[in-house]
Each structure stands twice: as structure tokens, then as C-alpha cells.
Amino acid sequence: MADRKAELIIIGGGPAGLAAAASARKEGLQDILILERDTRLGGILNQCIHNGFGLHTFKEELTGPEYAARFIKQIEDEKIPYMLDTMVIDISEGEGGIKIVTAMNPKEGLFTIEGKAVILAMGCRERPRGALNIPGYRPAGIYSAGTAQYYVNIEGRMPGKKVVILGSGDIGLIMARRMTYEGAKVLCVAELQPYSGGLKRNIVQCLDDFDIPLLLSHTVVDIKGKKRVEGVTIAEVDENRKPIPGTEVFYECDTLLLSCGLIPENELSNKLGVKMNPVTNGAFVNESLETSVPGVFACGNVLHVHDLVDYVSGEASLAGKNAAAYIRGESGSDGYLINIKTENGVRYSVPTTVRTGNMPDTLTVRFRVGNEYRDTNLAVYLDGKQLMKLPKRVMAPGEMEQIILVKAKVNEILKDSDVSEHEIVIRVED
Amino acid sequence: MQDVTIIGAGVTGSAIARELSRLDLDVLVLEKESDVCEGTSKANSGIVHSGYDAKPGTLKAKFNVEGNKLIHELSKTLDFPFKENGSIVLELEEEGRAGIEALYERGKSNGVPGLRILEKDELLKMEPSVSSNAVCALYAPTGGIVCPFNMTIAFAENAADNGVTFKLDTEVKNIEKKTSEDGTNYYRLETSGGIIDTKVVINAAGVYSDVFHNMVSEYKLHITPRKGEYLLMDKMAGDLVKATLFQLPSKLGKGVLVTPTVHGNLMVGPTAEEVEDPEDTSTSAEGLASLFDKGAMSVEKLPRLTITSFAGLRAHEDGGDFVIGEVKDAPGFIDAAGIESPGLTAAPAVGAYVAGIVKDILGASEKKDFIDTRKGIPSMALASDEERAALIASDPAYAHVICRCELVTEGEIKNAINRTLGARTVDGIKRRTRAGMGRCQTGFCLARTIPLLAEALGVDEEEIVKSGNGAYYIEGKIKDSL
Numbered sequence: 001m002a003d004r005k006a007e008l009i010i011i012g013g014g015p016a017g018l019a020a021a022a023s024a025r026k027e028g029l030q031d032i033l034i035l036e037r038d039t040r041l042g043g044i045l046n047q048c049i050h051n052g053f054g055l056h057t058f059k060e061e062l063t064g065p066e067y068a069a070r071f072i073k074q075i076e077d078e079k080i081p082y083m084l085d086t087m088v089i090d091i092s093e094g095e096g097g098i099k100i101v102t103a104m105n106p107k108e109g110l111f112t113i114e115g116k117a118v119i120l121a122m123g124c125r126e127r128p129r130g131a132l133n134i135p136g137y138r139p140a141g142i143y144s145a146g147t148a149q150y151y152v153n154i155e156g157r158m159p160g161k162k163v164v165i166l167g168s169g170d171i172g173l174i175m176a177r178r179m180t181y182e183g184a185k186v187l188c189v190a191e192l193q194p195y196s197g198g199l200k201r202n203i204v205q206c207l208d209d210f211d212i213p214l215l216l217s218h219t220v221v222d223i224k225g226k227k228r229v230e231g232v233t234i235a236e237v238d239e240n241r242k243p244i245p246g247t248e249v250f251y252e253c254d255t256l257l258l259s260c261g262l263i264p265e266n267e268l269s270n271k272l273g274v275k276m277n278p279v280t281n282g283a284f285v286n287e288s289l290e291t292s293v294p295g296v297f298a299c300g301n302v303l304h305v306h307d308l309v310d311y312v313s314g315e316a317s318l319a320g321k322n323a324a325a326y327i328r329g330e331s332g333s334d335g336y337l338i339n340i341k342t343e344n345g346v347r348y349s350v351p352t353t354v355r356t357g358n359m360p361d362t363l364t365v366r367f368r369v370g371n372e373y374r375d376t377n378l379a380v381y382l383d384g385k386q387l388m389k390l391p392k393r394v395m396a397p398g399e400m401e402q403i404i405l406v407k408a409k410v411n412e413i414l415k416d417s418d419v420s421e422h423e424i425v426i427r428v429e430d
Numbered sequence: 431m432q433d434v435t436i437i438g439a440g441v442t443g444s445a446i447a448r449e450l451s452r453l454d455l456d457v458l459v460l461e462k463e464s465d466v467c468e469g470t471s472k473a474n475s476g477i478v479h480s481g482y483d484a485k486p487g488t489l490k491a492k493f494n495v496e497g498n499k500l501i502h503e504l505s506k507t508l509d510f511p512f513k514e515n516g517s518i519v520l521e522l523e524e525e526g527r528a529g530i531e532a533l534y535e536r537g538k539s540n541g542v543p544g545l546r547i548l549e550k551d552e553l554l555k556m557e558p559s560v561s562s563n564a565v566c567a568l569y570a571p572t573g574g575i576v577c578p579f580n581m582t583i584a585f586a587e588n589a590a591d592n593g594v595t596f597k598l599d600t601e602v603k604n605i606e607k608k609t610s611e612d613g614t615n616y617y618r619l620e621t622s623g624g625i626i627d628t629k630v631v632i633n634a635a636g637v638y639s640d641v642f643h644n645m646v647s648e649y650k651l652h653i654t655p656r657k658g659e660y661l662l663m664d665k666m667a668g669d670l671v672k673a674t675l676f677q678l679p680s681k682l683g684k685g686v687l688v689t690p691t692v693h694g695n696l697m698v699g700p701t702a703e704e705v706e707d708p709e710d711t712s713t714s715a716e717g718l719a720s721l722f723d724k725g726a727m728s729v730e731k732l733p734r735l736t737i738t739s740f741a742g743l744r745a746h747e748d749g750g751d752f753v754i755g756e757v758k759d760a761p762g763f764i765d766a767a768g769i770e771s772p773g774l775t776a777a778p779a780v781g782a783y784v785a786g787i788v789k790d791i792l793g794a795s796e797k798k799d800f801i802d803t804r805k806g807i808p809s810m811a812l813a814s815d816e817e818r819a820a821l822i823a824s825d826p827a828y829a830h831v832i833c834r835c836e837l838v839t840e841g842e843i844k845n846a847i848n849r850t851l852g853a854r855t856v857d858g859i860k861r862r863t864r865a866g867m868g869r870c871q872t873g874f875c876l877a878r879t880i881p882l883l884a885e886a887l888g889v890d891e892e893e894i895v896k897s898g899n900g901a902y903y904i905e906g907k908i909k910d911s912l
């Protein structure tokens with residue numbers, strides 16, 4: 001017997017979990033519980049005090065906490081229950097596919113919750129130094145950009161004064177500006193790839209406007225300092241991302257910030273046996289954002305890392321809506337199964353399968369390309385027939401792309417087919 | 431006048447301190463770093479060797495086999511993580527099995543129990559991930575894996591519980607042989623914390639042990655620090671192998687080991703490079719790259735799941751063996767020097783042996799109230815649900831997760847700070863509780879650990895260091911330098 005029950009259990013009270021909960025309630029689902037490990041709702045948005053959030057969702061520029069507040073207000077207004085400071089340590093399946101979530105918090109200790117459906121909304125974490133194989137010493141003063149952001153924005157403390165940033169992920173770019181505002185000197189941002197990992201607007205607003213150099217095709221090859229960082233050596237890399245001897249430059253600094261990629265936090269999903277996409281490190285999902293485990297949905301950065309929170313909210317709303325339908329027992333007939341294949345520069349897609357019986361009138365498919373492309377096209381085929389060919393001025397790995405599949409068009413091609421499985425191909429073409 | 435002063439609070443110094451704490455003596459341990467287990471003891475393979483490797487008749491062979499037996503027992507009485515997972519030495523060259531047979535014979539004469547040669551079929555059955563190039567292997571069932579931090583800390587804590595004093599952040603600058611008015615010998619230690627006079631000195635100073643030895647003896651020692659780099663991989667890779675896989679030294683070099691750690695990660699290492707600077711624990715691009723290639727020789731699919739890399743130094747003495755015993759021309763000065771592999775395994779045996787020498791010199795008697803057990807810090811990650819509930823009932827802080835990756839709670843961190851020889855640094859917390867040892871490598875928990883330490887120590891967060899003076903994390907408030 002579980003200690004508690006809730007029809008829908010949402011793991012994570014960040015932007016994904018909040019939007020999923022609000023959307024499930026809009027669908028009429030009453031019995032929802034959000035589990036959040038931090039002491040407040042809002043997730044990482046709480047420390048993202050810069051603006052630029054909500055342009056798509058609210059048509060205005062909000063800060064992270066303001067954006068979160070809009071959703072938190074919906075949760076409060078709708079009286080959707082949530083538990084803070086609560087760590088989920090296990091998700092498992094019981095008899096008849098019921099979901100059992102084990103969690104703990106200092107108030108209630110260790111407890112289990114039984115649910116009909118679960119939405120995974122745990123977000124992501126930053127890639128640490130060790131995973132980057134940066135040689136040298138291991139002193140204090142090496143932070144992930146997010147840790148530095150927490151220090152500056154939440155604690156009001158400076159993690160360093162003279163800073164080098166490795167990796168041009170968005171948080172690193174934002175922190176280059178933020179640290180500069182607070183009196184630190186940011187010497188440069190080094191990026192291993194020949195292109196930036198972040199949004200163009202962040203390069204312009206956070207680096208260019210402050211004369212902070214962005215060194216593309218460069219990396220840190222040595223860290224000096226036994227106790228605290230005393231400096232780093234940066235070298236240029238060749239086309240195989242290998243440092244070029246003779247190009248080393250030493251930068252005296254006390255801090256190295258790392259913004260080298262985000263990794264979906266899927267340890268719980270793995271333990272549950274959810275099938276993972278090795279490209280995204282997130283779950284494989286179908287058109288309903290349902291994982292390989294029926295009744296378990298995923299959305300937001302735990303599914304695949306997004307650039308914009310607006311897209312997270314949209315995706316999570318869909319997950320909430322679909323979870324509510326699942327609980328009502330309304331998953332429609334399967335119809336045809338379409339596998340989405342990505343190739344020729346397109347690295348992955350979310351979702352990877354579509355059951356036409358459950359397909360909404362329009363379905364957004366999101367993906368990233370693996371390189372920088374100029375003046376090319378995005379081509380989409382269904383069983384070899386071209387669905388669309390969209391001209392693209394610029395595509396880059398740092399900017400998520402999307403296409404919209406129209407159900408009517410898909411059905412027109414598939415109608416009367418006596419084959420149950422079909423294939424959509426998304427690719428970059430000249 | 432101090433009875434005994436031990437220089438160095440690594441695993442050897444701490445094991446000696448623990449054995450000496452059985453005796454009615456004033457024992458002092460001096461450590462130049464801010465915590466115990468800060469040198470070689472914190473950066474090694476964490477292997478409890480079975481003892482087939484050392485040349486018969488050497489101190490390494492003697493203390494290895496004895497130490498292995500002792501660790502099996504001590505892991506229970508002193509409550510530190512140890513697992514007898516077995517060691518396997520792989521022969522990866524087609525023509526060879528002579529090497530494996532020689533090793534088998536050597537192990538037998540060293541008194542290693544249970545040794546067996548595995549043919550390919552049996553090897554693959556035991557370890558399906560082993561490289562298909564493996565021809566045969568030596569299996570040593572008593573080989574094990576241990577948490578080197580918690581073993582060292584357990585020895586030190588138990589020693590302190592039994593009255594040994596630990597002076598951290600105290601560096602020995604000079605040692606002088608002295609004779610008192612009544613004609614007895616003693617030693618005067620000049621330290622960063624003042625003068626200490628002591629009847630007996632024990633030199634357990636790791637890569638610095640030649641320096642202290644040479645201050646008092648004409649029979650010089652010479653230590654060369656040998657750097658070993660390691661890769662530590664995510665727990666997702668932790669069950670790739672069950673036993674510790676060694677490679678038989680060959681014309682391709684000494685080889686590296688691929689092993690699960692006692693905490694469930696996978697580790698590959700070490701390299702072997704002689705360095706001059708006894709503080710040079712930096713890793714190198716070449717070293718890290720070579721580790722992956724060499725590790726991949728032992729197993730079919732070595733995953734690229736590195737979460738951190740590190741380097742440690744082994745104190746290699748020119749003679750190639752441990753140097754243990756009273757120094758010929760310095761009565762009362764006892765070396766535990768040149769301790770390299772299998773030093774971690776040997777430590778408890780060395781401890782008992784050195785304590786015996788001291789007992790003879792000072793004629794000390796056994797304490798009646800010696801406490802021979804010690805309780806480790808509970809682990810919410812390893813506890814059963816019933817144990818978890820009981821811990822939370824004892825203190826709700828055990829339900830407040832600080833390190834998400836390793837599931838370490840505020841309760842465990844508070845325990846680590848408040849116990850005997852408690853943690854004073856972020857690394858101290860990390861080694862005692864594993865907070866920050868996981869896949870995000872402190873990305874999330876650092877900013878939660880620092881306030882807990884600051885509060886417990888009654889200082890501002892700016893005072894909190896990673897390890898030792900100067901390793902600060904925070905440089906003032908925002909806008910300070912505007």
C-alpha cells in the first residue's frame with residue numbers, strides 16, 4: 001500500500017513540470033501532485049534573472065523569475081498540490097501498470113505515492129570538467145556556468161574576479177555579461193567547435209557588446225594552480241578538434257567557467273527502464289510525448305535540451321494534456337505507425353514515432369542540425385513523397401529547429417494503405 | 431616531551447597511529463595538509479592486492495599478504511567500504527602463458543590463498559566483457575577493492591577516539607637529534623606550529639619520507655615521485671567488470687587496470703611517470719588519452735563515460751622495496767618510507783609492525799580501555815528503505831538531499847563535520863560522504879555544502895576552502911570591485 005495517491009504525478013516543478021500541471025488541470029484532471037526537490041517552484045528560472053524569456057508565449061520580454069511566476073500563479077490559482085524540498089529516489093511499476101514513486105523530504109520522511117501516470121520533468125545538468133578531459137591541476141575556481149550563476153544571482157557572491165569561459169553555451173554567454181556587470185573581468189570565451197553553441201542573440205548582447213572575444217576552434221589545454229586557479233592555457237584546435245602545437249596562449253585568471261553542454265537528468269528514467277535516445281540522452285517518445293513505458297510522459301530539458309523556455313512550456317502543455325487523456329482512458333486507436341528518421345545533417349527528432357490515430361491536427365517536430373548550414377533547405381518526406389521543402393538562410397547546432405506536420409496531409413498520403421508502418425525522413429538538402 | 435610523533439596522516443601514518451593507540455603512550459600525528467588522507471592515500475587505485483605481485487622475501491610481499499587479511503576484518507570493525515571482488519591478471523599476448531605461470535608461482539611462495547589459472551573459456555564466463563585477445567589469466571580471489579579515503583579516515587578517527595592527537599596544517603621543517611641531561615636520546619621537530627620534542631619519530635611522510643630520513647641519518651634514501659593518472663567513469667559503466675582486471679606487464683609496457691570501485695564506478699589507471707615536483711598532481715592530455723587506449727585492451731567495449739580524472743604520486747625508493755624499521759644510526763627514528771603499491775593494502779600490517787617496534791623501544795603497556803570499533807557515517811544511498819526511515823526518524827536532515835547524484839543528505843554532511851576529526855573543507859566532506867563525487871562533480875551541491883560547512887564552523891562562506899589555505903571558492907560580494 002502506498003502512503004499517498006495521485007492520478008498524475010509530475011516529477012519536477014520547473015518550467016516543464018509547471019506547464020504540464022497547468023495544462024492537465026485545464027483538461028479537467030483534478031488529482032495532480034508536483035514533486036519539486038528545491039525549496040521553491042520555478043526550477044532553474046529562479047536564477048536566470050536576465051530578460052528575454054516569454055517572447056513567444058507572452059509576447060513580452062520577461063526575466064526568468066517573472067516567467068516562472070506566471071506559471072506558479074496558475075498552479076496557486078488552480079490549487080494544484082505540490083511538495084517542495086522533496087527528492088524522488090525511485091519510480092517503478094506495480095501491478096496493472098500503476099506507477100509507484102518513492103520520495104523523501106524532511107517533513108514527511110520517506111514515502112511512496114501511487115499514480116496512474118507520471119510526467120518526467122527533471123530538467124538537465126551541466127557537463128562537468130571531468131567529462132571534458134581537460135588536463136592540469138584540480139584547484140578551486142573551476143565552476144560550471146550554472147553554479148557561478150547561482151552564486152552571483154541567488155547568493156550575491158562572486159565566484160571569481162578574472163574569468164575565462166570555456167564553451168559558448170547560452171549560460172556561459174549570459175554569465176560573461178553578468179560577471180562583467182558585477183565587476184569581474186572576463187578575458188575570453190573559448191569554444192572547441194568552429195561555431196557557437198549558444199543563440200546568436202546572446203553572442204551579440206553578452207559578448208560583442210562588452211568586447212569579450214569569442215575564440216572559435218579553441219580549447220583549454222592546461223589548468224595552472226594547486227589551490228586556486230592561477231591561469232589557463234588555451235590553444236587553437238584543428239579540424240579534428242585536436243590542439244595545434246605552438247598556438248598555446250596563457251591567460252592569467254582566478255576562475256574558469258564551463259559551459260560545455262547540458263545533459264538531461266535521466267537517472268530515474270533509466271532505473272524505470274525507459275528507452276533512451278543516445279543522441280539526446282533523453283527518452284524516445286511518440287507523438288503524445290509518451291515514453292516506452294506506457295503512462296510515463298517526458299517533457300522539457302529532461303527530454304531534450306531546449307534553447308528557449310517558451311518551447312519547453314509548449315511541449316510540457318502537450319505532455320500534460322496527453323497524460324490527462326491517458327488517465328481518462330482516451331488514447332485513441334493507434335492508426336498507422338510512422339517512424340521519424342533523421343539524416344543528412346539532422347541529428348535527432350522529438351518525437352521519433354507518430355501513431356496517426358493519436359496525432360493532433362498539427363504536430364510540432366523539433367530537432368537540431370549537427371553543423372552550421374547556410375542557404376540550404378529542410379526537406380521532409382513521407383514514404384518517399386515530399387511533404388515540404390523549407391528554405392533556410394542559416395541553421396546552427398545552437399538553435400533548435402522545428403517543422404509542423406499536418407494531420408490532414410499525412411492522412412491523405414497514407415489513406416487506404418495496407419501497410420501498418422511508415423517512415424518520415426527529415427534531412428538537409430541543397 | 432611527546433612519546434611518539436608520527437609525520438604524515440596518510441594511510442600508513444594513520445594505521446600506525448591506530449595501532450599505537452592501543453598502548454599507553456602520548457601519540458601525536460603531524461600533517462601538513464588540512465585533513466587526513468590528502469596525499470598518495472587519496473589518489474590511488476583503491477585496490478586491496480592479494481599479494482602475488484611482490485618479489486618473495488621483500489617487505490612488500492610480507493606486508494601485502496598480511497595487510498590483505500587484516501583489511502578483510504578491519505572493514506567490519508572499523509566500518510569502511512570494502513569488497514572482495516577478486517583480481518584477474520590478463521595475458522593478452524598470444525604466445526604467452528609463461529608470464530602468468532611465473533606470477534602464479536610467485537603468488538604461491540608469497541602465501542597468497544586460492545590462486546588459480548583461468549583458461550579463456552572460464553575467464554569469459556566470469557567476465558564476459560573481457561577482451562577476446564585474452565589468452566589466459568591468473569585469478570586471485572582474495573583481491574579486493576576499498577574506499578581509500580574512508581579506510582584512512584577510519585584508522586585516524588579510531589586512533590583519535592583512543593587518545594591520539596592530530597595536528598593538521600602543521601608542516602615539519604627540520605628534525606634534530608638531541609641528547610637530554612640524563613643522557614637519553616630524543617628528537618626536536620621544528621614545525622610551522624612550533625617546536626616539538628619527542629622520544630620517538632615515525633616517518634610516514636610519503637613522497638617526502640626521504641627528506642626527513644636524510645635529516646637524521648647518514649644512510650641516505652632517495653625517493654622519486656611516480657605519477658599515476660586515472661580516469662573515473664560514471665556508475666552506468668560500473669558493472670562492466672566484476673573483478674579488478676590487471677594486464678600482465680609486456681613489451682607494450684606495464685599496463686593499466688580496469689576495475690569497479692567499491693562505490694560502483696569504473697576506474698582505469700594508472701599511468702607511470704617519474705616527476706621531480708613532489709606536489710605535481712596535474713594530469714596530462716597524453717596521459718589521459720593513453721589510459722583510454724590501454725584500458726580498451728582489457729575489455730571489449732570501454733565506454734566513454736569519464737566523469738573525472740586525477741593523478742596521484744607514489745613514493746618510489748631507489749631500492750624498490752618498502753623501507754620500514756628503526757634507522758640504524760638514529761635510534762628512536764622509525765621509517766615507514768618508500769611506500770608505494772601495495773602500500774594501501776599493506777598499511778594495517780605495517781601499522782602493527784611499527785607499533786611493535788615502538789612498544790619495544792619505549793616499553794609501553796597495553797591500554798585496558800582501548801576501543802577497537804568505530805562506526806562510519808551512514809549512507810542513505812546504500813541504506814534499505816527501513817534503515818532510511820530509521821535515520822530520518824533520528825534526524826529529519828537525513829531526508830534533505832544535498833548531493834543529488836550520489837544521494838547524500840544534510841544528515842550525512844552534518845555527521846561528517848561533527849564527528850571525531852570531522853571535515854573542515856569541501857574535499858573533506860566529499861571524501862567522507864561522497865557529496866560531489868558523482869556525475870555532476872559538485873555542479874549542484876557545492877553551493878549547498880559550503881553554507882552547511884560555514885554554519886557548522888561558525889565562519890563566513892568566504893572562509894570555506896576546497897582543501898587547505900588558499901583554495902577558496904568565493905571572492906567577496908557582488909559589485910565589490912565596481
